Amino acid sequence: MNMNLPGPKSLEVLKKGPKLFKGGASFEEEAAKLRNRRIKLSPQMINVGSDGDYIIDADGNRIIDFHAGWASNPVGNRNPEIIEAVSVAMNQYGFVYEHPLRYDLAERLVEFSPNEGNKLTRVNFEISGTEAAEAAVSYAIAYTGRPLIITFEGQFHGDSIGARMLGSNRGAHRRKGFEAWRGGVITVPFPISYDIPAGMQFEQYTQYVLWYIEEFVLKSVADPDSIAGILMEPILSEGGNWIPHESFIPALRKMADKYGWLLISDEVLAGMGRSGKMWAIEHMHADCDILVIGKHITGGIEPIAAVQATDEVLSHNEGHSGSTFAGTPSGCAAAIKTLEIMERDKLVERTARLGKKVIERMNKWPDMFGIVGQSRGLGFLLGASIIDKDTGKPDEDIAFAVASEALDMGAWFIWDSEARIRMYPPLTVDEDVLEKGLTIVEEAMHKVEKNNLKFEHPWYTNGVL
Numbered sequence: 505m506n507m508n509l510p511g512p513k514s515l516e517v518l519k520k521g522p523k524l525f526k527g528g529a530s531f532e533e534e535a536a537k538l539r540n541r542r543i544k545l546s547p548q549m550i551n552v553g554s555d556g557d558y559i560i561d562a563d564g565n566r567i568i569d570f571h572a573g574w575a576s577n578p579v580g581n582r583n584p585e586i587i588e589a590v591s592v593a594m595n596q597y598g599f600v601y602e603h604p605l606r607y608d609l610a611e612r613l614v615e616f617s618p619n620e621g622n623k624l625t626r627v628n629f630e631i632s633g634t635e636a637a638e639a640a641v642s643y644a645i646a647y648t649g650r651p652l653i654i655t656f657e658g659q660f661h662g663d664s665i666g667a668r669m670l671g672s673n674r675g676a677h678r679r680k681g682f683e684a685w686r687g688g689v690i691t692v693p694f695p696i697s698y699d700i701p702a703g704m705q706f707e708q709y710t711q712y713v714l715w716y717i718e719e720f721v722l723k724s725v726a727d728p729d730s731i732a733g734i735l736m737e738p739i740l741s742e743g744g745n746w747i748p749h750e751s752f753i754p755a756l757r758k759m760a761d762k763y764g765w766l767l768i769s770d771e772v773l774a775g776m777g778r779s780g781k782m783w784a785i786e787h788m789h790a791d792c793d794i795l796v797i798g799k800h801i802t803g804g805i806e807p808i809a810a811v812q813a814t815d816e817v818l819s820h821n822e823g824h825s826g827s828t829f830a831g832t833p834s835g836c837a838a839a840i841k842t843l844e845i846m847e848r849d850k851l852v853e854r855t856a857r858l859g860k861k862v863i864e865r866m867n868k869w870p871d872m873f874g875i876v877g878q879s880r881g882l883g884f885l886l887g888a889s890i891i892d893k894d895t896g897k898p899d900e901d902i903a904f905a906v907a908s909e910a911l912d913m914g915a916w917f918i919w920d921s922e923a924r925i926r927m928y929p930p931l932t933v934d935e936d937v938l939e940k941g942l943t944i945v946e947e948a949m950h951k952v953e954k955n956n957l958k959f960e961h962p963w964y965t966n967g968v969l
C-alpha cells in the first residue's frame with residue numbers, strides 16, 4: 505500500500521527548507537524543471553519520532569527503519585536502557601572533560617580489541633568518525649615520520665576537507681576546487697566484486713590491484729619509505745557494501761609488514777557488530793595497527809568516536825587530534841551501555857545468524873529481478889547493485905526509483921546518489937519486521953521493473969531522499 509509521502513504535515517515543514525538551507529534555491533529551480541517534464545518528486549517525510557525498528561513521520565506513518573541513522577544504530581531507535589544511561593550521566597555531570605567514564609569506556613574498548621597478535625591497547629576519543637579517521641592518519645604519519653598514505657577508490661571517511669582528500673566516494677565531485685589539497689594521498693582502486701573493469705574476474709582484479717600498488721605505485725609514484733600506511737575500509741561500506749576477496753586484506757597486511765607501513769582499519773560503519781563479527785577485520789584473517797570507531801559506539805544516541813591502536817603506535821605518539829566535546833560523560837555512558845547490551849544479548853552472534861538468512865534470500869534477487877545485477881552482504885551490511893535490465897549497466901536513477909517506491913510502501917533504507925541500495929537494520933531488529941521490510945523492498949523492485957521506472961532527483965534534496 506502506498507502512503508503518498510509526503511503527507512500534509514510533513515509537507516508543511518519540508519516547504520520551509522528551500523528558503524532556509526544551503527542549495528535550496530537550486531533545489532527549487534531543478535524541482536520546477538522536473539515538474540514541467542511531469543516527473544514526480546521523490547516521496548519525503550519529516551521524522552517526528554522513532555520507536556525500536558520504526559521511524560514515525562509527522563503524519564503518523566510508521567516506517568520500517570533499515571536506514572538506522574546512517575547505519576549508526578545497533579540497538580533500535582530510542583533504546584530505553586541507553587536513554588536512561590545518558591540521562592543519568594547528564595544529570596550527574598552535564599559536560600566536564602575529565603571524568604571517570606572516559607577511563608571505563610577505554611578499558612572496555614581494549615577488552616574488545618581485534619587482532620590475533622598485537623592487541624590495540626590505547627585509545628583516543630573524538631567526536632565524529634570523520635575526526636577519528638583523520639586522527640588515525642595523523643598518528644600514522646607522526647609514528648612513522650613518513651608523509652604519504654595509500655587509500656582506496658570509493659572509500660568514505662567523512663566530509664571535512666581532510667577526510668574528503670582521504671576518501672574518494674564520488675571523489676572528483678566532492679573534491680572539486682580542492683584537488684590540490686590532497687598532496688599526501690595516493691588513491692588506488694578497491695577491488696570490487698561486480699562491474700569490474702576490463703572484464704576481469706574478482707580474484708584477478710584483486711591480484712591486479714595488489715600488483716598495481718607494488719609495481720606501479722612503489723616504482724613510479726612514491727618510494728615505500730615515504731609511505732606511512734594504508735587507510736582501508738575492510739568492507740567498503742558507504743561506497744556500496746563491497747566485501748573484498750579473501751586474499752586482499754592479508755596481502756595488504758603482508759605488504760605493510762614488508763615496508764614498515766601501518767594498516768589502518770576504518771570501521772566507523774562496518775565495525776561494532778554490524779558485519780556479524782565485532783570488527784569487520786576479524787573476517788579477514790589479518791591484524792590492524794590502528795582501528796577507527798564511530799557510529800554504533802553510542803547506540804546511535806550521542807556523538808562519540810575513537811581511535812584505538814597498539815601500544816607501539818600510541819604510547820609516545822606526538823600526532824595531534826581531539827575536540828572539546830570528545831568523550832563527553834553522556835557519550836561514554838551511552839557507549840558503555842551499548843557494549844553491555846551487545847554482549848548481554850549476544851547481538852553480534854544474532855547478526856551473523858540472521859544476516860546469513862537474509863543474504864540467502866537476497867542472493868535470489870539477481871534471478872528474480874532483471875534490475876538487480878548483484879546482491880551481497882555480511883551480517884547486516886546488505887546491498888544490491890541496481891542495473892538497467894536492457895543495457896546491463898549500473899543505473900542510479902533506477903536505484904533511486906527502488907528507494908523511493910520502498911519508502912512510499914513503508915521501508916526506508918540508504919540510497920545516496922548511487923547505483924545501489926544499502927540496508928542496515930538494527931542488530932536487534934525483530935525477525936518479522938526484518939522479513940516484512942525485505943518483502944517491501946522486493947515489491948518495490950518488482951514495481952520499478954514492471955513499469956520501467958527511473959527517477960531523477962534534484963541535486964539538493966530537502967528531506968530524507
Ligand SMILES: Cc1ncc(COP(=O)(O)O)c(C=O)c1O
Binds near residue numbers: 661663
Ligand atoms: C568508513 C567511514 N569513516 C568515516 C565516516 C565519517 O563518520 P561521521 O559521519 O561520523 O563523521 C563514515 C561515515 O559514513 C564512514 O562510513
